[in-house]
Amino acid sequence: MAGKSRFVIAEARIRAFFKQSSRKAFSKTQLASIFEEQRTNWNLAQSTTSEKFIDQLLKKEVLYLTEVIFDGYVKSKKLYTTEDVSVFQVATSLISKSYLSHYSAVWLNNLTNQVPKTVYITFEQSKRPLADRTLTQAAIDAAFARPQRRTGASARYKEYTFLVLNGAYSNRLGVHTMDTVPVTNMERTLIDITVRPNYAGGVSSVLESYRNALGKISVNKLVATLDSLNFIYPYHQAVGFYLERAGYSGKKLEELRARPKEFDFYLTYEIEEKDYSPQWRLYFPKGL
Template sequence: MPGKSRFAIAESGMKSFFKQNPRNVFSREQLNEIFEERRIAWNLPASTTDLRFIEQLQKRGILTKIEILFDGYINKKERYITADAHEFEIATSLINKSYLSHYSAMFLNGLTTQVPKTIYITFEQSKKTGGNRQLTQEAIDAAFAKPQRRAITEAIYGDFSFLILNGMFTGRAGIHSIDNIPVTNLERTLIDITVRPSYAGGIYSVLEAYQNALSSISLNKLVATLDNLDFIYPYHQAVGFYLERAGYSGKKLEELRSRKQAFKFYLTYEMMEKDFSEDWQLYYPKGM
């Protein structure tokens, strides 16, 4: 009777390695690195190639290969996953230095109980210098009379949709990790969904997120993050409006209210019927 192959002998060690690894999603390049680092420890044959190694991982049920097909400018991605891999982990593995944001971040930060079927993946543009940062009321009116611009690069994976957002450069401000998944923190999430409410289920969903955040939010951190992001638009007016509507009152709210309000601003895009908040110099949907 022939003896066991070296792969068969190493199988338990391989299974243990991937079971204990905090990562559940791997690229081809990452598996190649593991192969080079572990081949001697696993006593694999000298003739074994990285391709043969990956084939054996699949054959023995340690990893499963998946393919993600995108609409848009991103090429097809292939990943190798364990049985414990979650869609959120797969999502952030697709783009280097990306993180989850908007509705996905609302869920991970406990701001909604609704499991998002669209997973928002943000990666940041390169830092830009200079540029025209002058703002006029006419430009604001024109921008918010139109629908919010939406990302077009998307992939379907099972019951989920992965949407790629090309975000402005922030130096990854307000990014933390939840279960090894990079995601915007509570305060950054509230700001992001204020800026792009359609990526959060709309303004009523945004307001609910603010209400759910009141017991755990740091207003100092929220305002500091808002200042750090340095938007050209006066989003402090929208953030203050949401905070007040959510039931917050305090010095930080008064600080936001006392800031310069040089322009009339908008809570969201393409509003047909509007009311106006004098306190916040802000248009919002009638009846809200």
């Protein structure tokens, strides 16, 4: 009878390693690094390669192979996951330095009871020199008469849809970690869904998120985050409108209200029937 393989002898320790790891989804490169770092501790045979090691992990069901097929500019990915991996851990393992945003962050920050089936994954562009930031009323009117720009990369994973968003560089402003998953905090999330309301169910859903954030957020932090993001468009008008409609009051809201408002602005794209707030110089959907 052949003796036990060294992998089998070390199997309990290998299982414990992956069970105790905060990471639940791995690329082949990451597993190869773990193999090199731990092979001595696990006393694996010199003839064992990282490929053979990964094969054993799958054969013994320590990990499971998951393939995510993307449409668009993102390449399809293979991940090796633990049995208890969450959809959000899979999502943020697909692209380096990515984080969850928009409606995914709304849900993770407990700003909605609706369980989203679309997972929004943001990765940031490289830092670039500031482009021409000249703004005109005609340019604003033309931009918001068109549909909101949509992402060009998506994938199906179980009952979920992954959407990959190529965000502007912010040095991950407002990104923190919740249950091992990088996600935007409440203040950054509210700003992101103000900018792209269709990634959060539309303006009514955005307003609901502001209402649910009442008493949970720092308006000072919200405004500081908005200012740091340095948008060309006057999103302070939209943020102030949402805050007021959601029932906020206080000095910071008054400061927003007092800020110069050089242009009429829009709460969302392609508004068919408009109302207008003179106070915020803002068009918004009738009935909101």
